[in-house]
Amino acid sequence: MKLIFLGTSSMVPTRERNVQGIYLEYNGEGILVDCGEGTQRQMSIAGIKKNKVKKILISHWHGDHVSGIIGLLQTIGNEVKNSVIDIYGPKETKKRMNSLLNSCIYDANVILNIHELNPKKKIKFFENDNYILYCAPLKHNVQCIGYQFSEKDILKVDMEKAKKLGLKSSPLIGKLKEGKSILVDGKKILPEKITTVKKGIKIGFILDTLTCNGCIDVAKEADILICESSFSKEHDEKAENFKHMTAEKAAHIAQQANAKKLILTHFSQRYKQIDNLVEEARVIFPNTLAAFDFMQIKFE
Numbered sequence: 001m002k003l004i005f006l007g008t009s010s011m012v013p014t015r016e017r018n019v020q021g022i023y024l025e026y027n028g029e030g031i032l033v034d035c036g037e038g039t040q041r042q043m044s045i046a047g048i049k050k051n052k053v054k055k056i057l058i059s060h061w062h063g064d065h066v067s068g069i070i071g072l073l074q075t076i077g078n079e080v081k082n083s084v085i086d087i088y089g090p091k092e093t094k095k096r097m098n099s100l101l102n103s104c105i106y107d108a109n110v111i112l113n114i115h116e117l118n119p120k121k122k123i124k125f126f127e128n129d130n131y132i133l134y135c136a137p138l139k140h141n142v143q144c145i146g147y148q149f150s151e152k153d154i155l156k157v158d159m160e161k162a163k164k165l166g167l168k169s170s171p172l173i174g175k176l177k178e179g180k181s182i183l184v185d186g187k188k189i190l191p192e193k194i195t196t197v198k199k200g201i202k203i204g205f206i207l208d209t210l211t212c213n214g215c216i217d218v219a220k221e222a223d224i225l226i227c228e229s230s231f232s233k234e235h236d237e238k239a240e241n242f243k244h245m246t247a248e249k250a251a252h253i254a255q256q257a258n259a260k261k262l263i264l265t266h267f268s269q270r271y272k273q274i275d276n277l278v279e280e281a282r283v284i285f286p287n288t289l290a291a292f293d294f295m296q297i298k299f300e
Contacts, residue, residue, distance in 0.1 A: 001026045001151070001201065001299040003224070005265065005291045006042035010230050010244075011064045012269045017293055018042050019064040020207060020266060022226065023053075024149060026131065031055045032072075033147060033205050039068035040075055046294055051080045055126075057133075058089030059207040060144040061096050070100050077109030084111045088125065088135075090143040091118045117145055122217035131200070136217040138209035141243045146209070146218035151200030155179055161194045201299055204259070207266060210243050211253065219257035224297070227253060228266035232277050235268075247277035251284035265291040 002025050007018035019036030023043065030052035032039070043050055050072060059065055069087075076083050087097060093116045101108070117125055122136040131151045138144040155177050165184050167173055172182045176191050183189070204222040206215050219225045229247035231239040239246050247264055254262040262285050267274050274290050281288040 003203065003297040003299075004046050004048065005293060005295045006039055006046065007036050008265045008267060008291045008293055008295075009064075010228075010266050010268050011062075013038065014269050017267065017269075019067075020059075021068065022205065022265075023048055024203065025052065026149075026151075028052065029054045031057065031149070033057045034059055034065040034207065035068040035072055036064045037067040040072045042293065043072075046296075051076050051083055054085060055133075056085065056087045057145075057147050057205070058087065058093060059138075059146070059205070060090060060140055060142050061092070062142065062208065065207070066096075066100075069097075070104065070106065073110050073112075074106060077107060081109050082111055083109075084113065086113045086115065086126075088115045088117055088133075090145055091116050092143075093117075118143075119145065119214075122148075122214070134218070136214035137212075138206065138214045139212040139243065140208045140210070144208050146207070146214050147205040148218045148220075148222070149201075149203045149205075151202070153200050154198050155191060155195040156198050157195050165189065165194075204257075206245075206250075206253070208243070209245060210240070211245065211249050215253045216257050219253050219259050222257065222259040224261050224263060225254050225257065225259040226263045226265055226291070229264040229277055229281065230266055230268045232271070233280055235270075247281040247288075248284060251281035251288060254285045254288070259285075260287065262288045263291050264288065 004023045006021035009017035018038050020034040021039035022033040024031040094114050119137050126133040134148040135145045138146045179191050202222045204218040204225045206227040227250040228245050229250045230244035231246045233246045233248045278290045
């Protein structure tokens, strides 16, 4: 699993920072959180194969978060015919995607499944054998959604103990990993006697919002909380007016939600240096970093 920041600016791209796009890859599957203008070019620079994208999670329909979708889909369709992509977003996503697709001459070589989300509280909207996706309502000047990726816990077999029981790579190992008891030479072996739990990774995505209950829900117990911090606390009034977060408030969310690490992003172009934003967050939540374009985090 790896996480790559493709854009870390707010509404306006700068020389150093593109607008919003975050790529999460899990077992070869790409999940894109927002897709601002220029995202596919950023993917090329980062060495990401675009046809790996199987899900696009849209936080809201402001242009700096969605204006790269049409180009990305066209490129994917050109590379692999009939690639299936699921797009999740706020209500009216179907209508807005239709408008986007009709905005230019577009060869529909991808199969799109478009899902509208209208959560009133944190809800699960996708689950497979490996992970769950949750969403929660945020508080922006248009409907906005926060997302949480939650990897499922897995059982790891102590192979030294397994070998002593005469187990190597038999189907019985698989049953233990599923939490099932097995019989070895007529003796019942409980999974808790030979396995340990590896906790799954949780990642929260909070983009474009004021502080609200949904922020805490998305950030709860996150290993990594990615949170917008468009402004410093000296511009708190401006943040309130535009319904954005300051770095200080992002830190309070991480603290209240018992997150392990906070990564700030979505910086206003007014800040040539963002060290002061990081420092104001670290006063409250010491394990804080600032995202930069092409920043990559790998997970074991």
